[in-house]
Amino acid sequence: MNSSYSQSILRHNQLLWWLCVLSFFSVLNEMVLNVSLPEISSDFNQSPASTNWVNTAFILTFSIGTAVYGKLSDQLGIKKLLLFGIIVNCFGSVIGFAGHSVFPILISARFIQGAGAAAFPALVMVVVARYIPKGNRGKAFGLIGSIVAMGEGVGPAIGGLIAHYTHWSYLLLLPTVTIITVPFLIKLLKKEEIVKGSFDIVGIIYMSVGIVFFMLFMTSYRISFLVISILSFLIFVKHILRISNPFVDPALGKNVSFMTGIICGGLIFGTVAGFVSMVPYMMKDVYQLSAAAIGSGIIFPGTVSVIIFGYIGGVLVDRKGALFVLTTGIAFLSISFLIAAFLIEATPWLMTIIVVLVFGGLSFTKTVISTIVSSSLKQEETGAGMTLLNFTSFLSEGMGIAIVGGLLSIRLLDRKLLPLYADQSAHLYSNMLFLFGGIILISWLVTMKVYKRSQRNF
Incomplete structure (x- = not known):
């Protein structure tokens, strides 16, 4: 019996290890090319509107795929879907690397990568819930969460270093590492019963x-x-x-508190994602920094700070309440954008502090939005509602990146509103930062009003 128990523990630990590998590379793939966007734009002589599709294409299929894989898991089985996702992700990586000199092929490859990588966040948590013993699930979820945070943190630094010392195209091959998990997952994951249903x-x-x-x-x-x-x-x-049996439950649209959380949260997440995608262009145009300096010196400290701020935000929600944490997060975001708008030419390392505060504000607001959305749902709506929240969160990030790319390309905001800057390139970015701050404040005001009203009604 002890031998059987030990083998079971070993099996669970091995499975958890390979799930961590998948989780790490799914997030890494999302962030790793961000710092190379200006270089890609230059290589293909494309505007930011077109170049940002390198990230938008991935996030688009990633967000849609996350919802699709989750709904298909009972009907097709986790094992088949997870292996399918790994193979598709690796196929997209090879196609992207082989055809990286042709822009349409590069964008198509990123669509394929996103479609495959979407299986990882959608199914990894389900695997933990089904395979890991109940007493160890908390540790397993915590470990995977830490691995995801680490992937988000080191992604820009790894991306910047590889792009600087070799070429950005090699970043496309990083997800192929996940192919090593296939034989182990085939062995460790059991054959599942398939439940028939409509899709x-x-x-x-x-x-x-x-x-x-x-x-x-x-x-x-x-x-x-x-x-x-x-x-x-x-x-x-x-x-x-x-x-x-619709893909999205229309009854959720009648829940005002839920929809407010979804829409305002999406605006905040999309704005921050757009800002992060703009940082490499801004640092390249205003300070002529390399991809390695942007990734390691500007973005990396911010992404790492997410781990600390995420923990602090969770503690503060319990002690001070959701509205306090939301207001604090919004203050971090809006004040950071305003300071950056006024002092964009001061020093590039000021932007390091700004990025840290922005990611801190994002951590706080994400924690609160999740709390608000979940508390506005009935018990039978929780599964569909939280799935929709995850879907819209990912999707809003892709939209934010696409919209910022468009605004950088048409130069609609390239006007000298502040007479502080001698550098013409600073005008556009300063005005964009003012726009970001305005969107954040409006989203906060609407969320606060609806949330307070729902609390009174409750």
């Missing part, structure tokens, strides 16, 4: 078309793309209202 493929197609064309509109500003996007969303809404 709303039509709804996913309508929604995906609407999202893609909206992002295309925000990067090219072609009215035809906006028309297609609106029509697709209208058809999608009509579709989910008339079928029994």
Whole structure:
């Protein structure tokens, strides 16, 4: 019996180790190319609107795929889906590296990578819940959370160093490391019983078309793309209202507190993601920093600080309440954007402090948005509601990156509003930072108003 128990523990530990590898590379793949965006833009002679699709393409299929894999896990089995995701992710990596000199191939490869990598966050937590003993699940979830935070932290630094000393195309090969997990997962994951059920493929197609064309509109500003996007969303809404098992539960749309948390949270997350995608361009244009300096010196300290701020935010929610933590996080974000707007030419290392505060504010607001959204849901709505929150959080990040790329390209905000800067390139970034601060404050005001009203009604 002791031998059997020891073998079971060893099996669980091995499985947890390989899940950590998958979790690390799924997040690393999202962040690692960010610091190389200016170099990619220069190599292909593309505007930021087009270049940012290197990240947007990945996040788009990543966000949609996360929801799809989660819904398919009971019908097709975790083992098959996880192995499928690994193979697709690695295939996209090889295609991207082999065809990195052709821009459409690069973007297509990032779509493929995102479609594969989406399986990791969607299924890893389900595997832990099903395979790890109940007494050890807390430690397992904590370990995977730490690994994810580490991936977010070291991603920019690794990306900057590899791009600086070799070439950014080699970053596309990093996810292929996950292929080593395949034989171990085949051995460690059991064969599962398949549950028959319907899956709303039509709804996913309508929604995906609407999202893609909206992002295309925000990067090219072609009215035809906006028309297609609106029509697709209208058809999608009509579709989910008339079928029994829709991809998105329309009943959630009637919950004002829930929808406010989703929309305002999405605006905050998208703004921060857009800011982070803008930092490499800003540091390159204003200070002529290398990818290694941007990744290691500017972005890396901020991404690492997420671990500390995330813990502090969780403690403060219990002690001071959600509204206090939300206000603190918003203060970090808005004040940071305003300071950066006024002092953008002061020193590049000021931006290191700004990025740390921005990621700190993001950690606080993410904690609170999750709390607000979950508390606004009935018990039977929790699963669908939190899945939708995760989906919209990822999606808003992709939208934020696409929108910022479009604004950097059309130079709509390239006006001398502040007579402080001699460098023409500083005007655009300063105005963008003012815009970010305004969006954050408006989102906070709306969230506070609706949340307080819901508390009184409750």
